[in-house]
Amino acid sequence: MSIERRRAAKLPNLKRRVLLPAAVGVAAAGITTLALLPQAGAAQSNNPSDLGNYGYTGSYIYGGTPSKGGGPITYEKLNPASIPYGKTLFLENCSTCHGVEAQGTTRAPNLQGLGAATIDFWVSTGRMPLADPTVQAVQKPPRFSRSQTLAIDAYVSSLAPGGPAIPNVNLTLANLAQGESLFSTNCAACHTITGAGDALASGVFAPSLMAATTTQIAEAVRTGPGNMPRFGPNTLTDQQVADVVKYVDYLKAPNDRGGIAIGHVGPVTEGFVGIIIGLGTVMLAGLWIGGRAK
């Protein structure tokens, strides 16, 4: 029997042996994929209740009477017993510029009635105490522990009523997609769309959001530190603030599916990598392959 004829004889056998398992395999893979697809979608899909409450709920409480509700943002209840300790800390560290009663001096503004959230933001991010009031304060390791900071907050907010309390954000009740929409509309113009921050003008800059805690982000939105606009309850509801906070929190470690993120600053670093590493490597390869001057 010639080789060709033997092959021909084996062909149907081969077909049965290979094609059938292959067909079964493809079908199984297809069914598995179809079965997995909706699940994969559902795993991250939004609970309809997340989309919920965008109206002003009235849970936004000013001054020293914080709420303990179950909303996306709850407000810190400050301990009145810590007020004397807070006063001591304030007198030691803040009163030189802000005055003994936080009433303000020629060097620094009046803090009375600004609310616990304002004080907490500036102290907990390390921006206060500030060495040089003529330049924009930068985030640095805070001088005070969390309990010391809360004591200062309690003392200053006890001096006069008013201002927002310290917000705690419940991210599980916040909506990421709504947060993206609000962030790109209200925040990206200065902080950049990736939250990396950027220089604005005349030494003013929008800081990077990567190091801010959820409470600090909500505080900044509500109190508008420095040049940042203040977003009050008539502009953004508690739910919307929580949504923005959730998106900013996501931006700290976003989906970098493409690989190394190279700073999230767009074409500046991309061009650098493309020219120096991309073309540079290929040119070295050319130097390796090609001839040299003789």
Added chain:
Amino acid sequence: MITQTADWFDERLGIAKFTRKSLNKIFPDHWSFMLGEIAMYSFIVLLFTGVFLTLFFVPSSKEIIYHGAYKPLDGHKVSEAYASTLNLSFSVRAGLVMRQMHHWAANVFVAAIVVHLCRVFFTGAFRKPREINWVIGTMLLILAIVNGFLGYSLPDDLISGTGIRIAFSILLSVPVVGSYLAFFLFGGNFPGHSIIPRFYALHILIIPALIAGLLGAHLAIMWHQKHTQYKGKGKSERNVVGVAMWPAYALQAGGFFFLTAAVIAILGGLVQINPIWLYGQYIPYKVSYAVQPDWYMGWLDGALRLMPSWEIAGFGHMIPTVFFPAVLLPGITFTALALWPFIEKKITKDTAEHHLLDNPRDVPWRTSVGVGVLAFYVVLFFASSTDVLANSFQLSLNFVLWGFRILVFVVPPIAAFVAYKVAKEAGSVPGTGRRKRANVILRNAQGAYYTEQTAPRSPQHEEEVAEELPEEVVYHALDRNHHGELVGSAAPSGAGGPAGSPSHSGVDLGPLPSGGSGIFRIPRVRRSAAPDGNGEPIGGIGDRG
């Protein structure tokens, strides 16, 4: 079998002569001649990855509600172009790596063109008879930049949408015809619904076809005129010294293509570029700070940033400030660039043909002009990242901006002056750039030390290196004694065959396979065939007809 097939075609098309000539064509071997190749190979990668992307990209501004794999944008109103790019990045197998390779290849493509242009400029390779190829090259550069911008704009994301907005304003700024131009291109006012499909047609069809056509012409003219070469031993205006097309050059170039593609693939797989899902859909009222174009548009963006907001009036109308940095500057840039061979000819009054390249130090004034102009565009390029530089180095944005406004006028003359002095200095030192000979420290009988220069590298030494090469490379070798004849020198020396005889080129055809007129028979010389072993072992010499 192969011989029969080849003969079949040869008998009908007469391709044997051309193929034989092509396979034996000599290419000068120098790494700097491979810079243009990088651009060509990146272009091939662009074509392959681009075809893949067209299978999934939907060029439409139609608004849909996004319900895809990327949850932070779930339920958003997005354009089909943006949604399909997200889908391409998240749900299509290998879609993201293809998209990123496409983008990195574009960055490498334009960068390679620029570096290739610098090589051609500084070595004077654009001189007669290569002016046409220089003009084609500048057209390729313009098309590459334009197509890069169009491709960057297609995903319809926040960053690229801002770029389209700027492009619309630039078109509007052209006096008299601006508004017509802008409305013609955009099919109405910005943003409209026509721009994505129109950019798509330009990006995937019209401009790539132009690039491919001009690239073909660029290569055909290079092929016809033969490559330039650096001055050196055995090289003249009348010959080309190097390696032959087959197998040495073809394998070298083929390997280089794979290396280029590999670097682009590694970048595409490992380094994120243009993560449009983090940018979101372009909506005209939204804007992000830190918006830059891709690097090759950077000099235009930098010029826009540096231009003061003067209100310049002419003929009773105000000319928008944008016109000067964004229309006039590139107009002057590319016109002057394309006309440079003719400008230089006016200056030097040099009408001779040149096939030997200048060393940049040999022509200090041209090197100086090139470095100065290049410095101007490099400063503009860095000026496009004023905000990122200010933020990274904690400087005031205004300080950085004013710094660049001064640097853009100060740096170019300084760079040109320094380049002139360096070139002049290097050119006047004999032996600059040649390989140094080692000094050996010796001690004499009296115990005194002295140095002695080692002997120059012997041809024997060169040959030892050559012997490590595989035998296939060592072909088409020429008897040194026959050089004169081949290149048409007046005094042929040595005992070669008479001119016009079959062995006129000094090439021993060696043992040939059977058959009369095969294409693939390559004249070859075994090492023993070269008398006294003094041949040119690695390459060959082509006749510049």
